Amino acid sequence: MLTIYLWVLTGFVVWTIVNSLFMPALKNSNIQGDKDGLVSILIPLRNEEANVVNLIKSLEELTYPNLEIILLDDHSTDNTLELLQGTTVGDDRFTIIKGKELPECWTGKVYACHQLSLQANGAYLLFIDADLRLAPGAVQSSLALMKRRKAALLTGFPSFPVKLWLEKLLVPLQHFVVHFHLPLGPSNWTTLPSFTAAHGAFIMVNNQAYQTIGGHKGIYNTLLDDVDLTRIFKKHGYRAILANVTNYAKCYMYHSNREVWNGFTKNLFPGLGRSGFLVSFLFCFYGIFYVAPLFLFFAGLFKLANGTLQLELLYPYLLIVLQKAWVDVRTKQVIILSFFMPISALAFMVLLIHSMRVGLKRKGYVWKGRTYS
Structure with missing residues (x-):
């Protein structure tokens, strides 16, 4: 199962490199x-x-x-x-x-x-x-x-x-x-x-x-x-x-973390066509492929500390870092941010749910002092 997981993540890296061309x-x-x-x-x-x-x-x-x-x-x-x-x-x-x-x-x-x-x-x-x-x-x-x-x-x-x-x-x-x-x-x-x-x-x-x-x-x-x-x-x-x-x-x-939060809240759910299915799919997708590798990485380090070398547990995290780093280099971003990809994915998942909740409750999205439904 881990072998298939690694092949999928490798495919993501290759696709991103080719697609960027x-x-x-x-x-x-x-x-x-x-x-x-x-x-x-x-x-x-x-x-x-x-x-x-x-x-x-x-x-x-x-x-x-x-x-x-x-x-x-x-x-x-x-x-x-x-x-x-x-x-x-x-x-x-x-x-x-x-x-x-x-x-x-x-x-x-x-x-x-x-x-x-x-x-x-x-x-x-x-x-x-x-x-x-x-x-x-x-x-x-x-x-x-x-x-x-x-x-x-x-x-x-x-x-x-x-x-x-x-x-x-x-x-x-x-x-x-x-x-x-x-x-x-x-x-x-x-x-x-x-x-x-x-x-x-x-x-x-x-x-x-x-x-x-x-x-x-x-x-x-x-x-x-x-x-x-x-x-x-x-x-x-x-x-x-x-x-x-x-x-x-x-x-x-943005000039404050609140602006970041409100800006992404305003864009995510409407940007996905207000589709609960797409939000659910992306939530699971990023959880499985971009948050889970961090837990596997820590599990690998734990085994290494106990004298067991299991490198394949480290590879998923390294692959998603490589994928993010490729994009960051091409787009003039600080490459060290690629090492935080699992945390970025987790923040993205949280905002997906929040944006959907605001949209479904019809509270309205607040931006620049105006409220939009």
Whole structure:
């Protein structure tokens, strides 16, 4: 039985390595603005005073020469608007707009992105979050990959500099889930909506295609705006690329462990289609294959301390560490976090159940001071 278990875990490692080869990475590009058109960078902000200064500094250093940057203050109750006005003065690439009242049934970020798109003039739109930091060459590198792959949408999971303990366990796991669970070949080479993943902090679209599919108006009430927007592009026959953007984008997602908890609670159960079956399956799957190896490892150490060498008990843990380490290296995460994979899996399991309970009890998911059902 242990031999079969080891073969399964080995297969997981091999699959993850092979699958990752179907995710293209952003590379240096010399694309120039006059040739390739105006790019509109669109950023919704709600109570983002902790991010404004570093965000604007990052945007000021962008080297693509044909940019407009539109920032929407979404009824912030902190100093977001004042900081935006103070940090963008003197740079005519920046425009600040104030968000309108949220219509009934719309979700906050989706409506903010919709308003931003109405103000944009670019041939391409780059939607980013306020907690994202772009490398100077990010825009032209993204355009180059879109043109090379003839794609209408490009998205990617950024690198995540993590400091909080819950953040370290859970946030890099996003990369692992994509590299392991999503068949990246069909995702990037077909327009099948079922093979879709996206990250809302970084989405670039061809504006003409975006208008054709109805933009964010077509997903007005979703909590998963990134995935649902990408699926609509695919349903209309447009190619969407999920790329490794970690060389060009960093995301400082959370500022407290509570934010980590609420963020994953908001996304997990809705992200699984509110399916109790999928939650149950993943709970058992991660328990068997990613938590149990830690207990086997300790059992092996116990036997070794008592003079019995049984190396096969150590191998399952080493295999899941190797699998996680492969992903962490490719996505610019701290490799030592791979040794905590069983703890990350356990935290993921707990949040799966919690997210489902909140969804089934109709308490509503709380995010940015708003509650969504």
